Amino acid sequence: MKKPLILALLFSANAAAFKIDTHVWVGQQVIEDLQDGKLDFKVDGKTISVPVNNNTKDLILQNQSYYRSGNIGPDMSPDVIVGQSQIHTEDQLDRTMWNTSQWLDFLDSVAERDSERAFVLGFKAHAAADIFAHTYVNRYAGGAFDLADGEIDVELRHILIESLISKHTPKGAYSSQLSVPVGFIRDKIVYNPDTQSQWNSPSGSHLYAINTLRKNVEDLAHSNIFKELKVAAVKAVAKAQAGIQLNDQTAEKIVELGEDINKVSNWNIDKAQQIRDAATRFKKDLTNGHQKLISAQLDTINNAANAVVKAHGELSNARLKLAKLTNELNSIPMNLTEKVTEKVCKNVKSWSGGLFGGWVTKKVCESKLVEKIIGLNPTYKVQQELIRAEKRLVEKLGSSITKEVSKLKKASKDAHDILKSTIELENQLAQNLIETLQQFHTASISPVEAFLKAWLQNIDLATTQYIHNINHAVIYSVTDKDRSQKMINDWVTCYSSGLMGMPVTLTSSRCTVEDYLQETLDKLSEIMHVVSPAYKVYEEIQRIKSKVANKAVEKLIKELTSDELYQLLKHLRSDMSEVALQRQFSKDNSGKGLLLTNDIVTRIKADMHVTGNSQFNPSKFAAAHNAVVLAKLSILNYRELNHLIAQFGLSSSQHYGSSFYYAGENILSSAVRSLDGNHQWQEVAPQYVRRTGFSGVSTQQRKFGYAHNNGTQGFKLWQDPNAQSRIFKQLFIGPLVPGIDAPSEVGLSPLSGIQYTLDSCSFAPFPQDEQDRTCTVIKVLPALTMLN
Known part of the structure; x- marks a missing residue:
């Protein structure tokens, strides 16, 4: 019971550095730029264009809703637990578990239909966007999102920063135009024999249990x-x-x-x-x-x-x-007459026995007020x-x-x-x-066999609906939290019993009837205040019931989850405002020495180039700009990537041979260990910001990318020295986190009492670590020249 409960609540508390609406926005930028069959990149005021093959172009443009959903990626698929705890990260203690690069390769290998391939291309775009998004959020939060490290301060900072970015993300009608390939997720990911070793783990145990049950029933049925x-x-x-x-x-x-x-x-x-x-x-x-x-x-x-x-x-x-x-x-x-009168009477009778209950039944049913109001x-x-x-x-x-x-x-x-x-x-x-x-x-003989085969069908139906409801719960989590929660509740109530052999048609039909009755009650409430003075009493009773239910849920959460998760969920059910963000950065109970400042909202808004409640500036907010650029690069094949590189005057690579990319490769191939980390273009990320007197994090805990490893791995545009200076630092802008590392560039004063800041500036925006003083050297060069 613990796992479904965590699932029902944790989806809104995921480790996404961008919330899903921001990810969908990134995907939409790719779609809009692709309309003319090429992708444009701004470099030093000029535009470099790369033609995209018709196959990729058509896949995306003819399956836009699937591509957008793919951009939400492992924040919802195959479900939020596995997506966040496996696809996003790397288990450094268990080398049998796939990391992000291996998951992306697997998805590439199983996608066949156009809708599936468009979804997987969106999945890659999500990974691309996360590289810069997590780099930005982790820097402020003080580390990667991790519910198993004994504190929740970093996690709360993550979620509150994401909420602020989401608030200022440009909006459009495309945000709701999303399609989830449920059959693909079920049959080619959840049921795939190759993924069973991944599900046989604490985070994937629920999917492993479904597959084990299904196999046992299937073997017996046949x-x-x-x-x-x-x-x-x-x-x-x-x-x-x-x-x-x-x-x-x-x-x-x-x-x-x-x-x-x-x-x-x-x-x-x-x-x-x-x-x-x-x-x-x-x-x-x-x-x-x-x-x-x-x-x-x-x-x-x-x-x-x-x-x-x-x-x-x-x-x-x-x-x-x-x-x-x-x-x-x-x-x-639709003048309802007898049929509606019957429905109203039937439903009102269910309220009898309570306060004023008998009087309401008589007033509505016996006097036939509904018929008088509606007419024939x-x-x-x-x-x-x-x-x-x-x-x-x-x-x-x-x-x-x-x-x-x-x-x-x-x-x-x-x-x-x-x-x-x-x-x-x-x-x-x-x-x-x-x-x-x-x-x-x-x-x-037949009834036993028929029962087993029916059970197998119900397992498939329950799993299909699980994927549909959980993925859509994530989609609705930004715009309609009540509907989001209902998607999960509906699966538990209406479909989960199918795993145990109960016919799904029975439980789903019951839920359909309940939904109809609730809809009828909702419509009835619109005229109840006219029909019955006692309706105010009914409203008060409903309010009290809701309050009691919320308290019961909170108690249940406390009993069934760890104290760390309970505290996090308790916070999530309360204030997610700018005031809450500021409050979170005024304290530190983690013991890690996290950044403290009384102007965190000002700094993040300055990074986004936001004024008041305006949208962030896509061309100046470095994390968003770079996320879009890398998302564009993620859909290019090896020929198109090499064509882009050639436009910067490069063909061969110091580490990767006669070309940078080879058949079957893309910009993310063997490049990313973990999306939850940051600075994945490097093998080892810089230290996290800490207050003076606190220790940093070990090198092993900051390995989120790969070195070139004799031309077999790594983010090639960074690992190759020539490509790093002539391409990476031209395509991507910075400083990435000026509010911390280059405050003067956004009109802010430096933060005091902190260590491990990066020496970053617009003309040298990507220092490798805190010892890299390139910006300082460049700044003092004119003065040194004058001395000579």
């Missing part, structure tokens, strides 16, 4: 024992009742081909046509002697199958007409009668199909009995298609 039992039963019946000794092959054919005809639920129009065709083939193949014997029965089968086909066609037409009538009904002014509409009544008539036709046709299927079964059974009585049954069954003649019903 076990040979069921088939062996059926074969033995068919042979025994043939021997006992007809004195015929069937061989195993014939008995197996009876079992395999005869099951469908016993399952009414499988009788659709395609199945009816299949049986009809099989009967025709069988009739042609029979010997002359047996043809006379059962020709009439085969005609009956053929006629019955034709009747099913015809009835299905009529039923489809009737359903279409019913849908059309229903749509027309919706366009008629003859057109509406006529339309209702047409719909009722069409419904009766649908029901009649459905009954007709059932009867014809019954006839078909009976004919099949009769034909089977006739054949059983002949001594040549063995040869005839072995030589001909007999699916239309088999009617032995192994009722004592």
Whole structure:
């Protein structure tokens, strides 16, 4: 129970350095720049353009909603727990667990459909954006997001900074145009055999449990024992009742081909046509002697199958007409009359027994105030009668199909009995298609097998809905937190039982009814204050219930989670404002010596070039600008990357050979260990800012990228010295965090009492560590020149 509860609440507290709306904004910048088939990069006031191959361009532009969702990436997929705790990071203690680069390679390898490939391209763009986003947020927060290190000060700083950036992110209609490839996530990620070793870990244990359960049920459902039992039963019946000794092959054919005809639920129009065709083939193949014997029965089968086909066609037409009538009904002014009165009465009765309960029932139901308020509409009544008539036709046709299927079964059974009585049954069954003649019903065996197969289907349905609801809960977490929470609650209530074998249709139908009743109550509330003076009392009761429920949830969280997580969730359920951000930077209970300042909001807004409540400046806010640039680079193939590099006057690489990128590679290939870290273009990130007197973090804890390692790894545009100076430092702007490392560049005074600042400036924005004093040297050069 602990895992679902954490899942239900933790999604809003993830380690994303940009919130999802900012990530979607980054993806939209790529889409807009790609419209003309090329990507533009601003360098020293000039524009460098790179043509993009039609395949990539079309993938993104024709699947924009999937690409945008991909930009949310591991912040929601495959679910928020695995995305945050595995795909975002690297487990330095367990080398069997994949790091970010390995996950990106895996996703590339399993994406096949255009929508899937567009989603994976968005996933890469998310990773690209996170490199600069985490570098920015980690610098202020004092470290990477980590719920297992015994403190929550760093984590709260993360979330509050992200909220401030989100508040000033440019908005657009595209923000809600998102599509999640649920089938791809389920079948090619969650169910993939290659990922099972990754799920077999604390953070992936829930997905491992689902896969283990599914495999066990599937193995049992398809076990040979069921088939062996059926074969033995068919042979025994043939021997006992007809004195015929069937061989195993014939008995197996009876079992395999005869099951469908016993399952009414499988009788659709395609199945009816299949049986009809099989009967025709069988009739042609029979010997002359047996043809006379059962020709009439085969005609009956053929006629019955034709009747099913015809009835299905009529039923489809009737359903279409019913849908059309229903749509027309919706366009008629909906004066509710008896049906609404009945619904209102039924729902109001459920409130009786409470304060003023009996009086409300009498006032609404017995006096028929609803009918008086709404009035009658003859057109509406006529339309209702047409719909009722069409419904009766649908029901009649459905009954007709059932009867014809019954006839078909009976004919099949009769034909089977006739054949059983002949001594040549063995040869005839072995030589001909007999699916239309088999009617032995192994009722004592089938229910167990059917239950297991149904259980397997329910596991798939529950998993599909889990992925859908959890991913959409993340999507709604920014714009509609109530709906976000409801997505998770709905899965737990309506679908999770499918994992335990309960038919999902039962629980999901119940939830559908509950949703309808709640919608009815919501609509009713709009007129209740007119109908009943007691409605104010009802509102007060609902308010009290909500308050009590919130307290109960908080108590449950406290009992089922660690104290660290409980404290974090408690904060998240309260204030996320600028005041809260300022308050968080005025204290430090972590013991790490985190940055303290009374103007944190001012500094971050200065970094974003925000005035008042305006949007951040995409061309000047370095973290956002660089995130977009790297997201663009992430969709280029190796040829396009080499073409871009050539425009800066480079072709070969000091570390990587005759080219920088080779077939199958992209800008992120073997370049990133962990998205949760920072400065991933370097093997080792600089120290985090600490107050004077506090120690920094070990080198091993700051390894988020790769060295060039003899031309096999690393962020190539940085690891190659020529590319670093001529390309990396031209494409990307800085300082990245001027509020800390270059305050004078944004009109602020230096912070006092801190150590491990970076010597950064606009003409040398990327120092490797705190010992790199390039900016200072450049600044004093003019003075030294004058001395000489």
